[in-house]
Amino acid sequence: MPEVSYVQVIWTTLAVFFTLFIFSFLYKDNPLYKIAEHVVVGVSNGYWMILLFRDTFKPLWLDPAWNLVSGKGLSAELTIFVLVNLVFSVFMLLRLVGGNAALLSRWAMAVVLGVSAGVLIPLSVQTYMYEQLKGNVLTFGAFPFPFVSVVSQTAFNNLLIIVGSLSGLAYFFFSKEHKGVFGGTAKLGIWFLMIGFGATFGYTVMGRLSLLIGRIEFLRDWLNMIF
Amino acid sequence: MRKPLILFPLVFLFLFVFASAQTPPTPVDSLQAVDTPDDAGGQVDLTWKPSPDEGRAVSPVIGYQILAAPAADSTFVPIGTASAGATSVTAKDRLENGRPYYFKIRAYAMDSSYAESEVAGPVVPKGSWWNTKPAYLRIVIWMVFVVGFILYNIRKAGKKELYIRPIAGIDAIDEGIGRATEMGRPILFICGLGDAAQAATLAAFSVLGRVAQKTAQYQTRLIVPCYEPIVFTICQDIVKGAYLNAGRPEAYNEKDVFFVVYDQFPYVAAVNGIMLREKPATNFYLGQFYAESLMLAETGFEAGSIQIAGTDQLIQMSFFIVACDFTLIGEELFAASAYLSKEPEQVGSIKGQDWGKVIFAGLSILGVVSVLLDENLRVHFFGFFRKLMLNE
Structure with missing residues (x-):
């Protein structure tokens, strides 16, 4: 010890x-x-x-x-950065004053929201659309023809991915009511989602249990330290 | 006759010293340094011809050290390394935009001897406004399409009402407000842990406006504990505005919309305490949630609140589905926001995204067919499409 x-x-x-x-x-x-x-x-x-x-x-x-x-000197780029930030910071602090002056804080918030959204939108298009679509297509690279084959495990998994993606998309299509064939596809989509959620739930709960074990071990170590 | 005997150990000593002496390697040649294109700045690309002593039998070159200095005659300091065989590296540590830098490469041999290259530079790192890599150009094309659909539909939604299918969970929002009013207990609204620019947080703002307007009309207390400072200021404005629109500005209590803490688990500890002390009749969890989702929802359940959740965080959805009465899954949250507000911008966005989904599904199917035909029957169907999709 x-x-x-x-x-x-x-x-x-x-x-x-x-x-x-x-x-x-x-x-x-x-x-x-x-x-x-x-x-x-x-x-x-x-x-x-x-x-x-x-x-x-x-x-x-x-x-x-x-x-x-x-007077130590600052590049033109940084000077603009410092001054613009100063102005917007003052705008934010005007909330404390209240009245019409407080409305100026919305300019500062608009800049924050606009810049953040501008950064996030291309990222989202790349991550959630382009890469997903690419993944869907690439998945089929090793797919045997005809693709109804379930002999290969990879083939079956690939089929699940494509059917799951498309039926999931049908569930999140808001311009048409879920009726008939479209409704059936959407229902299949929600089944895929729920199975996915179940797996995620189990996986995360296991992670949480390991956190609990960590805390109990901490208590045990403390007992060992004291006694 | 004794002379050769004396010379022999001297020769042996000379040979021993000569063999064990460090022999510095040949330095790298043709070192070139240029500002890294298409980056955010602070990076310089270095290229060189490797040392010919990488392959020598005795003490070969085992690696390179990147040295930088603000002037050619000042002290060069190490800012990175490269392994033997490398002919290029992107220097990114300790480089500031707008300042000139000079570079040298130090080739290291196995016996710790080294040789430095000629100085390259000066190079001034700077950020680029445009990323001209082809992969990013594809993203721009995608964005033009999607944003085009959305703008077209926003314009259309401004002229006539567009259909959005009913979503389970939206009706529950009004039911939840009614329940709180009947029970005389407050409503708790949590905008999640995301910042104000996240789509889920923006959707939560929209629903908060609707909820606040109803609570103002019904004179029900609305509690909004906030996690993020900017979100907090926006929530204040939204709730205040909603009370003003409902004709009850005097009913707005600014102490009910408050900043708690910008730290995940202390925030959970505080909100859990609020739940058990205030006993809200209805809890709204809308926005971005992380590991705290189940802790909040479980405590809300214990407090006997009806709970309505909505998030775009895949992992947390399962917890909300388990512990809440109604859950808006992913994009349903955005649709709910549009459905409730009926604003042309939001309805048009949902419609535009639906068009995007149709294109996405179509491209998926075309992609699968083209890859199947290509790989199995050698039929080069939609070759251009494959190139476009797979970055080939």
């Missing part, structure tokens, strides 16, 4: 108590859980504030702005 310091024992014991406080929620809401809840929210807010200041605000805005003000 390696030597442990008193400081280590105190911090680990504190972590154990907070773990047990959080677990007490399984019984019902209680003052111990409330203590843990308020501490974790408060600490987390403080932590993130410092982290965002140190890793985002300071290097990306404060340092370049200081270089600009102190």
Whole structure:
């Protein structure tokens, strides 16, 4: 058993108590859980504030702005960046003033939303459309002809992928009511989805159990440390 | 006669020292450095002719070190490595846009001896506005098609009402609001953990507007704990606006739309506490959710709330399906938002996406047929299509 310091024992014991406080929620809401809840929210807010200041605000805005003000020199690109961000930051802070001035914050939000959407849309088209479609076609590279063959496992899997993709698409088609043949295809699609969800559920629950085991092992190690 | 005997150990010593001395390898040749095209900046492409001593019998070259400096006569510092055999590398560490850099390649031999190449540069890394790689051009073509469909349908939706099929779960939204009103208990609305630009969060905003308007009319309390600061400010504006539209601006309580914390599990701890203390009659979980989905939904179930969820996160859907009364699966969330708002932009988007799905299904089938014919019967059907799809 390696030597442990008193400081280590105190911090680990504190972590154990907070773990047990959080677990007490399984019984019902209680003052111990409330203590843990308020501490974790408060600490987390403080932590993130410092982290965002140190890793985002300071290097990306404060340092370049200081270089600009102190005459150390700044590229034209960065100067525009600093000034535009300053204007939009002031717009956001005007929410605290209220009234018509607060409406200026919508310009800042519009820029954030617009830029983020501009970055995300091509990514989504590539990931969710183009690559999926490519995957569908590529899957069939090793598919024996005629494709009704279920002798090969790969062939059967490939058939499932294509039928599942197309029937799933039918379920998410909103311009037509789910009736007749189309309705049947959509129903097949939802079966595929539900089987997929079931598998995902089981897989993730196993992951969660391993987290629980980790926490119980932590409690066991603490007992070993104390006694 | 004694002289040769004296010379013999001296010769042996000379040979030993000579054999064990480090013999520096020949440096790499023709080093060239250019700013990496089609990138966001901060990168430089280096190419060279490898050291001929990579294959020598004694102490061959085993790798290269990339050195960079802001001036040709200043100290060069290592910024990367390349293995033997490499003739190019993209230097991406410690390079800043807009500053000149000089580069050298240091060839290392097995006996730790090394040789440095001539200096290449200066190169000023900079970002490109356009990505001209063919793969990205295909994405642009796709986007033009999809966005074209959407814009056309938005225009169409502005002129006449377009049909969207009924979606199970949408009616439950009004039922949930009615239930809360009858029970005299609040409604809890959670916009997820995504940022404001995520499609799921935008759809959640739309449903929040609808819910807020109804709660204003029915004088039911609406609690909106937020995770992300920008989402929080938007939620405030949406709820305030909805109360104003409903003719009850005085009923809006800004303390009910609040920022909790920008950290996943502390946020869950806080919201779970709110659920058990406020006992909301109805919980809405709409937007992007991650590992917290089941924790929230389970606690809501324990609190006896009716729960309506919607997300585009594949893994979390299964948890919502298990623990909630109604779940909007993936794109149903976006359709629900359009269905409720009836805004031409949203309805047109759904219609445009439906067109995209038809094209997608058609291309899938054509692709499968073309690959089958090509690989099995050597019939080059839709060769162009294959090239287009498979980046060939």
